[in-house]
Amino acid sequence: MTGRSLTIDEVVAVARHGAQVAFSAEAIQHAVDGRGLMLEADAEGITVYGVNRGGGALREVSSRQETEAGRQPRSANADGAPPEIDDEALVRANMVIHANTIPANASTPEFMQALVLLLNRRVTPVMYSRGSLGEGDLFVNDAVDLTLAGRRDAYYRGVRMPALEALRRAGITPPHVGLVETGGTNNAYAIAQAAFMVADGRDALAWADLILAMDLDAMDSSLTPLAMPVQAARLFAWVNWDAERVLDMLRGGYLFQADARRILQDPESLRASYVRQGSAWQAWAALRDAVTLQMNSSSASLIPAVGASPSDFWELSTPEMRS
Numbered sequence: 109m110t111g112r113s114l115t116i117d118e119v120v121a122v123a124r125h126g127a128q129v130a131f132s133a134e135a136i137q138h139a140v141d142g143r144g145l146m147l148e149a150d151a152e153g154i155t156v157y158g159v160n161r162g163g164g165a166l167r168e169v170s171s172r173q174e175t176e177a178g179r180q181p182r183s184a185n186a187d188g189a190p191p192e193i194d195d196e197a198l199v200r201a202n203m204v205i206h207a208n209t210i211p212a213n214a215s216t217p218e219f220m221q222a223l224v225l226l227l228n229r230r231v232t233p234v235m236y237s238r239g240s241l242g243e244g245d246l247f248v249n250d251a252v253d254l255t256l257a258g259r260r261d262a263y264y265r266g267v268r269m270p271a272l273e274a275l276r277r278a279g280i281t282p283p284h285v286g287l288v289e290t291g292g293t294n295n296a297y298a299i300a301q302a303a304f305m306v307a308d309g310r311d312a313l314a315w316a317d318l319i320l321a322m323d324l325d326a327m328d329s330s331l332t333p334l335a336m337p338v339q340a341a342r343l344f345a346w347v348n349w350d351a352e353r354v355l356d357m358l359r360g361g362y363l364f365q366a367d368a369r370r371i372l373q374d375p376e377s378l379r380a381s382y383v384r385q386g387s388a389w390q391a392w393a394a395l396r397d398a399v400t401l402q403m404n405s406s407s408a409s410l411i412p413a414v415g416a417s418p419s420d421f422w423e424l425s426t427p428e429m430r431s
Contacts, residue, residue, distance in 0.1 A: 110135050111211035112404050114204070116396060119300070119403070120307045123201035128228050131220050135211035142412035143214035158410045190236040196263065199235045199251075201300035203227055205403045206249055209296075212406035218283040222256050229278040231255065232263040233271070237297075244294040244407075258282050295407045302399045309392050313385065317350065320381045321357040329374045331355065331363050334382065346393070350386030 110132045121127035149156050162169045193199050207223045225231070233251040255262045258272035275282060324331070332338065334355040339348040358364075373379065418425040 109204070109208045109211075111138070111208055114208045114400075114404055116303045116306050116400060116403075119201050119204055119303045122204045122227060123197040123300075123304075126230070129204060129207070129224055131207075131211070131224065136217050136220055138211045138414070139213065139215040139220060140217065141414045142212075143216060145412045145414050146214050146410070156410070163409070190238040193235045193237050196232050196266070198300055198304065199232050200227060201303055202235065202245075202249065202296045203233075203252060205299050205303070206252065206296035208403065209406045209408070212411065213408050214410075214412055216283070219256075219285065222280060222283045223252070225278065225280045226252070226255065229280065230263075230265050231274045231278045231280065234261045234263070234268070235297075245297040246294050248297045249294070253285060256282055257285055294409070295402075299399060299403045302395070303403065306392065306396045306399055309395070313389055313392060316385055316388075317354055318357065320385065321354050323381075324354070324374075324378060325358060325361060325363060327374065327378060328367060328370050329363065329378050330370060330372065331358065333379050344383075344386065344390075346390035347383050347386035350382045350389055354382050 109129060118127070122129055146156060146159050150159050155161060157163070157167060160171055161167055162171045203223070204227060207220070207227070210220060210223075226233075233255040235248060235251040237248070251260075254260050255271045255274070258270075258275055260271055261268055262271040262274040263269075264274035264277050269277075272282075323329075334351040336352065336355075339351050342348065416424065418430055423429055
């Protein structure tokens with residue numbers, strides 16, 4: 109994981125099939141530098157949201173006491189109260205997406221390595237589908253911090269047990285969770301659901317194309333609407349692509365041989381299916397691109413701009429930004 113190059117196929121490989129993960133050295137260093145910048149700002153008495161000030165409604169309240177005691181997870185969930193997410197793969201997808209965005213924020217190598225071990229050794233937090241305030245997945249994702257702190261329950265290789273016992277069996281030492289160590293995207297649960305929708309949608313559309321090819325074959329259909337000269341007159345790239353895709357599935361079959369019984373034009377349900385399916389593929393691709401972009405982009409409230417200078421951008425040189 110680099111924080112910038114995670115793909116939906118990789119999310120599925122980790123979440124559903126147990127592929128192993130690791131952070132790049134550059135990703136770890138970026139997170140460490142971000143944490144150092146936040147700690148430096150705190151030491152200099154600079155007001156920083158979420159570091160020495162509370163979050164949300166407490167944004168103007170000093171959190172010095174909480175800071176010195178170490179960050180506490182925000183989860184208000186009581187065990188068994190909200191619905192538990194019963195799909196382990198979905199929780200793991202959440203975890204890998206959350207982890208991938210940490211390099212853009214702040215953390216320690218120890219905490220990042222602990223996240224990697226959770227995934228690679230299949231320690232899965234008990235995570236609840238509700239509990240957030242507003243639209244973010246703040247409280248949902250706090251289940252990861254709770255597990256790493258040895259609190260509440262987790263699954264170890266599919267068996268539920270106290271989180272501390274799961275960590276012990278997996279050989280994971282709970283990392284120190286103090287100031288700004290756990291910052292990742294706040295929307296990983298929603299993004300994980302969307303990533304699975306993209307992956308499963310691709311399979312459904314692929315089957316739809318194959319089924320169309322089988323239907324055309326079974327109905328002794330005319331393939332003239334799919335021909336490339338016809339498609340050249342229809343300026344819809346994804347429709348053209350699907351026509352070529354279905355045509356290639358039928359290549360070498362009897363539909364390309366002359367048949368005096370074959371009718372001139374098929375029913376609309378056959379001759380225009382590739383138009384609908386090509387349009388569906390276009391919508392799928394737009395969702396794929398949006399989800400891929402989102403899961404490689406931080407949605408955290410606090411972004412450390414390591415190395416930025418007031419001379420880099422005009423707005424940074426203004427009195428408000430400099431403060």
